[in-house]
Amino acid sequence: MRERMTRAMHKAVAETIENMAFLEALPSQEPPPIEEGEMLRASLLMHDPVQGEFLLQMPRNLLLGIAEALFGLPVEELTEQLADDALLELLNTVAGQFLNEVIPGQVYRLGLPEIEPSSDEPLGNGEIVWHFLIDDEGFSVAVSGSSLLEQA
Protein backbone atom coordinates (compact mmCIF):
# COMPACT_ATOMS: atom_id res chain seq x y z
CA MET A 1 0.00 0.00 0.00
CA ARG A 2 2.70 2.42 1.05
CA GLU A 3 4.70 1.80 -2.15
CA ARG A 4 1.67 2.46 -4.35
CA MET A 5 0.95 5.69 -2.54
CA THR A 6 4.57 6.73 -2.76
CA ARG A 7 4.65 6.12 -6.52
CA ALA A 8 1.41 8.07 -6.89
CA MET A 9 2.67 11.03 -4.85
CA HIS A 10 6.05 11.15 -6.63
CA LYS A 11 4.25 11.21 -9.98
CA ALA A 12 1.68 13.80 -8.84
CA VAL A 13 4.31 16.20 -7.51
CA ALA A 14 6.73 15.78 -10.42
CA GLU A 15 4.04 16.30 -13.08
CA THR A 16 2.46 19.26 -11.29
CA ILE A 17 5.72 21.13 -10.75
CA GLU A 18 7.01 20.36 -14.24
CA ASN A 19 3.79 21.33 -16.02
CA MET A 20 3.05 24.45 -14.04
CA ALA A 21 6.47 25.87 -13.24
CA PHE A 22 8.80 24.03 -15.67
CA LEU A 23 10.92 22.89 -12.71
CA GLU A 24 12.06 19.42 -11.68
CA ALA A 25 10.97 18.09 -8.28
CA LEU A 26 12.91 15.04 -7.11
CA PRO A 27 12.00 12.76 -4.19
CA SER A 28 14.21 13.09 -1.14
CA GLN A 29 14.64 10.95 1.97
CA GLU A 30 15.41 13.90 4.22
CA PRO A 31 12.94 16.46 5.52
CA PRO A 32 13.86 20.00 4.49
CA PRO A 33 15.73 22.06 7.08
CA ILE A 34 13.31 24.31 8.93
CA GLU A 35 14.11 28.01 8.77
CA GLU A 36 12.35 29.82 11.56
CA GLY A 37 9.29 31.77 10.43
CA GLU A 38 9.87 30.87 6.80
CA MET A 39 7.72 27.77 6.38
CA LEU A 40 4.34 28.18 4.67
CA ARG A 41 1.66 25.56 4.96
CA ALA A 42 -1.58 24.80 3.09
CA SER A 43 -4.24 22.19 3.77
CA LEU A 44 -7.01 20.56 1.75
CA LEU A 45 -9.78 18.33 3.07
CA MET A 46 -11.23 15.40 1.17
CA HIS A 47 -14.93 14.94 2.03
CA ASP A 48 -16.24 12.04 -0.09
CA PRO A 49 -16.24 9.09 -0.65
CA VAL A 50 -13.59 8.84 2.08
CA GLN A 51 -12.26 11.44 4.45
CA GLY A 52 -8.71 12.68 4.62
CA GLU A 53 -6.47 15.70 4.52
CA PHE A 54 -3.59 16.84 2.35
CA LEU A 55 -0.89 19.18 3.62
CA LEU A 56 1.84 21.00 1.73
CA GLN A 57 4.69 22.70 3.57
CA MET A 58 7.20 24.81 1.68
CA PRO A 59 9.84 27.41 2.54
CA ARG A 60 8.86 30.93 1.47
CA ASN A 61 11.91 31.31 -0.78
CA LEU A 62 11.15 28.14 -2.71
CA LEU A 63 7.50 29.15 -3.12
CA LEU A 64 8.54 32.56 -4.43
CA GLY A 65 10.83 30.84 -6.96
CA ILE A 66 7.96 28.64 -8.14
CA ALA A 67 5.53 31.57 -8.23
CA GLU A 68 8.07 33.56 -10.25
CA ALA A 69 8.12 30.77 -12.86
CA LEU A 70 4.35 30.37 -12.73
CA PHE A 71 3.44 34.02 -13.17
CA GLY A 72 6.44 35.08 -15.20
CA LEU A 73 6.94 37.97 -12.77
CA PRO A 74 10.12 38.98 -10.92
CA VAL A 75 10.08 38.04 -7.22
CA GLU A 76 9.88 41.68 -6.13
CA GLU A 77 6.57 42.06 -7.98
CA LEU A 78 4.94 39.02 -6.38
CA THR A 79 2.48 39.89 -3.63
CA GLU A 80 1.93 37.68 -0.62
CA GLN A 81 -1.58 37.01 -1.93
CA LEU A 82 -0.24 35.72 -5.26
CA ALA A 83 2.31 33.50 -3.50
CA ASP A 84 -0.41 32.08 -1.20
CA ASP A 85 -2.64 31.48 -4.22
CA ALA A 86 0.17 29.59 -5.95
CA LEU A 87 0.69 27.41 -2.87
CA LEU A 88 -3.04 26.59 -2.72
CA GLU A 89 -3.25 25.74 -6.40
CA LEU A 90 -0.16 23.54 -6.22
CA LEU A 91 -1.71 21.55 -3.35
CA ASN A 92 -5.07 21.34 -5.12
CA THR A 93 -3.47 20.00 -8.29
CA VAL A 94 -1.17 17.54 -6.50
CA ALA A 95 -4.10 16.16 -4.48
CA GLY A 96 -6.20 15.61 -7.61
CA GLN A 97 -3.37 13.88 -9.46
CA PHE A 98 -2.66 11.69 -6.43
CA LEU A 99 -6.29 10.66 -5.97
CA ASN A 100 -6.66 9.77 -9.65
CA GLU A 101 -3.83 7.28 -9.13
CA VAL A 102 -4.83 5.78 -5.79
CA ILE A 103 -8.63 5.62 -6.23
CA PRO A 104 -8.95 5.54 -10.02
CA GLY A 105 -12.38 5.88 -11.55
CA GLN A 106 -14.07 7.09 -8.38
CA VAL A 107 -15.90 10.39 -8.20
CA TYR A 108 -14.62 12.29 -5.17
CA ARG A 109 -15.26 15.60 -3.50
CA LEU A 110 -12.55 17.89 -2.22
CA GLY A 111 -12.90 20.98 -0.07
CA LEU A 112 -11.27 24.29 -0.89
CA PRO A 113 -7.56 24.55 -0.08
CA GLU A 114 -6.68 26.87 2.80
CA ILE A 115 -3.58 28.60 4.08
CA GLU A 116 -2.62 27.34 7.54
CA PRO A 117 -0.84 29.36 10.20
CA SER A 118 2.89 29.33 9.57
CA SER A 119 4.56 26.54 11.52
CA ASP A 120 8.18 25.68 12.09
CA GLU A 121 7.24 22.12 13.02
CA PRO A 122 7.98 19.48 10.37
CA LEU A 123 5.01 17.57 8.96
CA GLY A 124 4.59 14.07 10.31
CA ASN A 125 2.02 13.90 13.06
CA GLY A 126 -0.19 10.97 12.13
CA GLU A 127 0.35 11.50 8.44
CA ILE A 128 2.35 9.81 5.72
CA VAL A 129 4.91 12.38 4.62
CA TRP A 130 6.94 12.62 1.43
CA HIS A 131 9.85 15.01 0.90
CA PHE A 132 11.02 16.58 -2.35
CA LEU A 133 13.82 18.76 -3.64
CA ILE A 134 13.78 21.46 -6.30
CA ASP A 135 17.42 22.27 -6.95
CA ASP A 136 18.68 22.30 -3.34
CA GLU A 137 15.52 23.46 -1.64
CA GLY A 138 13.16 21.01 0.02
CA PHE A 139 9.44 20.81 0.67
CA SER A 140 7.04 18.20 2.04
CA VAL A 141 3.61 16.81 1.24
CA ALA A 142 1.55 14.78 3.73
CA VAL A 143 -1.65 12.75 3.62
CA SER A 144 -3.69 11.80 6.67
CA GLY A 145 -7.04 10.17 7.40
CA SER A 146 -7.46 6.48 8.05
CA SER A 147 -10.35 5.95 5.59
CA LEU A 148 -8.38 7.57 2.76
CA LEU A 149 -5.23 5.64 3.59
CA GLU A 150 -7.18 2.36 3.77
CA GLN A 151 -8.65 2.98 0.29
CA ALA A 152 -5.20 3.37 -1.12
Place this chain on the structure above:
Amino acid sequence: MKRIVVADDSQTARMFVKRCLQIVGLQDVEFCEAGNGKEALALLKEQPTDLLVTDLNMPTMDGETLLKWVKGNPRLTDVPVMVVTSAGNPAKEEQLVKLGAFCVLNKPVNPALLREKLQPLLKEISDA
Protein backbone atom coordinates in the same frame (compact mmCIF):
# COMPACT_ATOMS: atom_id res chain seq x y z
CA MET B 1 -12.85 40.18 -31.08
CA LYS B 2 -13.61 36.74 -29.69
CA ARG B 3 -14.28 36.36 -25.99
CA ILE B 4 -13.33 33.64 -23.51
CA VAL B 5 -14.51 33.51 -19.88
CA VAL B 6 -12.18 31.70 -17.45
CA ALA B 7 -13.74 30.77 -14.09
CA ASP B 8 -11.58 29.54 -11.23
CA ASP B 9 -11.23 30.70 -7.64
CA SER B 10 -7.46 30.48 -8.03
CA GLN B 11 -5.77 33.41 -9.75
CA THR B 12 -2.85 31.07 -10.45
CA ALA B 13 -5.11 28.62 -12.27
CA ARG B 14 -6.81 31.38 -14.29
CA MET B 15 -3.47 32.81 -15.34
CA PHE B 16 -2.13 29.37 -16.21
CA VAL B 17 -5.15 28.43 -18.36
CA LYS B 18 -4.98 31.80 -20.09
CA ARG B 19 -1.29 31.33 -20.85
CA CYS B 20 -1.90 27.83 -22.26
CA LEU B 21 -4.74 29.14 -24.46
CA GLN B 22 -2.44 31.87 -25.77
CA ILE B 23 0.26 29.29 -26.52
CA VAL B 24 -2.17 27.24 -28.63
CA GLY B 25 -2.88 30.31 -30.73
CA LEU B 26 -5.66 32.21 -28.99
CA GLN B 27 -3.81 35.50 -28.66
CA ASP B 28 -6.17 37.99 -30.23
CA VAL B 29 -8.91 37.16 -27.76
CA GLU B 30 -10.55 39.03 -24.90
CA PHE B 31 -10.11 37.02 -21.69
CA CYS B 32 -12.58 37.69 -18.87
CA GLU B 33 -11.85 36.22 -15.46
CA ALA B 34 -14.31 35.09 -12.79
CA GLY B 35 -13.57 33.84 -9.28
CA ASN B 36 -16.67 31.63 -9.05
CA GLY B 37 -19.63 30.37 -11.05
CA LYS B 38 -21.89 33.27 -10.14
CA GLU B 39 -19.40 35.83 -11.43
CA ALA B 40 -18.90 33.75 -14.57
CA LEU B 41 -22.63 33.59 -15.21
CA ALA B 42 -22.87 37.38 -14.90
CA LEU B 43 -20.04 37.77 -17.46
CA LEU B 44 -21.72 35.32 -19.83
CA LYS B 45 -24.97 37.27 -19.70
CA GLU B 46 -23.19 40.56 -20.44
CA GLN B 47 -21.89 39.75 -23.92
CA PRO B 48 -21.74 36.87 -26.41
CA THR B 49 -18.95 34.48 -25.40
CA ASP B 50 -17.10 32.00 -27.60
CA LEU B 51 -15.78 29.66 -24.89
CA LEU B 52 -16.23 29.14 -21.16
CA VAL B 53 -13.39 27.43 -19.29
CA THR B 54 -14.37 26.51 -15.75
CA ASP B 55 -13.02 24.80 -12.68
CA LEU B 56 -15.41 22.57 -10.71
CA ASN B 57 -14.53 23.27 -7.11
CA MET B 58 -15.31 26.93 -6.45
CA PRO B 59 -17.00 28.87 -3.66
CA THR B 60 -20.45 30.53 -4.03
CA MET B 61 -21.35 28.60 -7.21
CA ASP B 62 -19.38 25.55 -8.31
CA GLY B 63 -18.53 24.63 -11.89
CA GLU B 64 -21.08 21.85 -12.18
CA THR B 65 -23.90 24.19 -11.16
CA LEU B 66 -22.57 26.80 -13.60
CA LEU B 67 -22.57 24.20 -16.38
CA LYS B 68 -26.22 23.31 -15.61
CA TRP B 69 -27.21 27.00 -15.64
CA VAL B 70 -25.46 27.60 -18.95
CA LYS B 71 -26.90 24.56 -20.67
CA GLY B 72 -30.34 25.29 -19.26
CA ASN B 73 -30.42 28.86 -20.53
CA PRO B 74 -31.54 29.19 -24.18
CA ARG B 75 -29.37 32.31 -24.59
CA LEU B 76 -26.24 30.58 -23.33
CA THR B 77 -26.73 26.94 -24.21
CA ASP B 78 -24.57 27.16 -27.37
CA VAL B 79 -21.49 28.41 -25.48
CA PRO B 80 -18.94 25.56 -25.49
CA VAL B 81 -17.90 24.69 -21.93
CA MET B 82 -14.49 23.21 -21.14
CA VAL B 83 -14.07 21.95 -17.59
CA VAL B 84 -10.56 22.05 -16.10
CA THR B 85 -10.43 20.36 -12.74
CA SER B 86 -8.19 18.65 -10.23
CA ALA B 87 -11.06 16.28 -9.39
CA GLY B 88 -11.50 14.78 -12.86
CA ASN B 89 -11.57 11.11 -13.79
CA PRO B 90 -13.46 9.05 -16.39
CA ALA B 91 -16.57 8.71 -14.21
CA LYS B 92 -16.74 12.45 -13.53
CA GLU B 93 -15.97 13.24 -17.16
CA GLU B 94 -18.88 11.10 -18.35
CA GLN B 95 -21.19 12.86 -15.89
CA LEU B 96 -20.07 16.33 -17.06
CA VAL B 97 -20.28 15.48 -20.77
CA LYS B 98 -23.85 14.27 -20.20
CA LEU B 99 -24.58 17.67 -18.66
CA GLY B 100 -23.29 19.33 -21.81
CA ALA B 101 -19.55 19.94 -21.26
CA PHE B 102 -17.61 20.10 -24.50
CA CYS B 103 -14.58 18.46 -22.86
CA VAL B 104 -13.02 17.81 -19.47
CA LEU B 105 -9.32 18.23 -18.69
CA ASN B 106 -7.40 17.34 -15.57
CA LYS B 107 -5.14 19.88 -13.89
CA PRO B 108 -2.40 20.64 -14.59
CA VAL B 109 -3.38 21.41 -18.18
CA ASN B 110 -0.67 21.60 -20.81
CA PRO B 111 -0.77 23.29 -24.20
CA ALA B 112 -0.45 20.05 -26.19
CA LEU B 113 -3.49 18.47 -24.57
CA LEU B 114 -5.40 21.71 -24.76
CA ARG B 115 -4.70 21.99 -28.48
CA GLU B 116 -5.85 18.42 -29.08
CA LYS B 117 -9.10 18.85 -27.14
CA LEU B 118 -9.87 22.29 -28.56
CA GLN B 119 -9.04 21.38 -32.16
CA PRO B 120 -12.67 21.41 -33.34
CA LEU B 121 -13.15 24.91 -31.92
CA LEU B 122 -9.75 26.51 -32.46
CA LYS B 123 -10.27 27.88 -35.94
CA GLU B 124 -13.66 29.30 -35.10
CA ILE B 125 -12.41 31.00 -31.91
CA SER B 126 -9.14 32.30 -33.32
CA ASP B 127 -10.77 33.81 -36.42
CA ALA B 128 -11.61 37.23 -35.12
